[in-house]
Amino acid sequence: GDSVTQMEGPVTLSEEAFLTINCTYTATGYPSLFWYVQYPGEGLQLLLKATKADDKGSNKGFEATYRKETTSFHLEKGSVQVSDSAVYFCALKSNFGNEKLTFGTGTRLTIIP
Amino acid sequence: EPEVTQTPSHQVTQMGQEVILRCVPISNHLYFYWYRQILGQKVEFLVSFYNNEISEKSEIFDDQFSVERPDGSNFTLKIRSTKLEDSAMYFCASSTDRDQETQYFGPGTRLLVL
Numbered sequence: 001g002d003s004v005t006q007m008e009g010p011v012t013l014s015e016e017a018f019l020t021i022n023c024t025y026t027a028t029g030y031p032s033l034f035w036y037v038q039y040p041g042e043g044l045q046l047l048l049k050a051t052k053a054d055d056k057g058s059n060k061g062f063e064a065t066y067r068k069e070t071t072s073f074h075l076e077k078g079s080v081q082v083s084d085s086a087v088y089f090c091a092l093k094s095n096f097g098n099e100k101l102t103f104g105t106g107t108r109l110t111i112i113p
Numbered sequence: 114e115p116e117v118t119q120t121p122s123h124q125v126t127q128m129g130q131e132v133i134l135r136c137v138p139i140s141n142h143l144y145f146y147w148y149r150q151i152l153g154q155k156v157e158f159l160v161s162f163y164n165n166e167i168s169e170k171s172e173i174f175d176d177q178f179s180v181e182r183p184d185g186s187n188f189t190l191k192i193r194s195t196k197l198e199d200s201a202m203y204f205c206a207s208s209t210d211r212d213q214e215t216q217y218f219g220p221g222t223r224l225l226v227l
Binding site: 034042046091102 | 146
């Protein structure tokens with residue numbers, strides 16, 4: 001079945017550092033890929049998505065590129081801020097008509113000033 | 114901005130008791146979902162609901178679970194006889210169109226079964 005493997009946390013970085021959170025997936029066909037973020041006390045929010053190979057999703061300075069050859073969708077940001085502290089979830093949705101999202105375990109990111 | 118809300122934020126119950134988790138999806142959304150996350154584990158899909166019936170469910174969603182949309186605004190998840198292993202964070206989500214893929218999540222209900 002479909003699965004998502006995500007970099008284990010927690011991750012602690014200094015402000016303005018470069019961020020990478022790794023995500024790889026296993027799925028049949030060509031799934032859509034997502035990054036969700038959960039800020040303290042809030043629900044999961046869609047951060048960015050990509051629906052086909054080589055697409056790049058971007059939002060709020062974060063980027064991720066759909067790499068079919070390596071089945072990866074790594075999240076990157078060039079200069080993190082304290083306000084980026086949150087839990088980040090990689091997820092996929094099959095293109096076979098399934099409605100569910102399949103998530104990774106989440107990576108807790110803490111940015112220190 | 115419209116958002117999905119869930120109540121209660123926390124619930125503690127005794128094993129064997131029934132619990133009902135409540136969600137108010139975004140008002141013009143047509144598809145509704147429940148997910149759960151056991152502490153330290155992945156967020157797992159439970160069920161999706163459209164047009165007043167279940168459209169997809171996982172193997173986790175057994176006879177102890179049920180969902181209902183009792184009125185035009187609420188979407189509920191009932192666990193008939195809770196087990197210790199039902200302790201988790203339960204997330205509700207909704208979307209306008211399942212093909213659009215963007216599911217909007219609520220903040221979750223943390224359920225603790227003692």
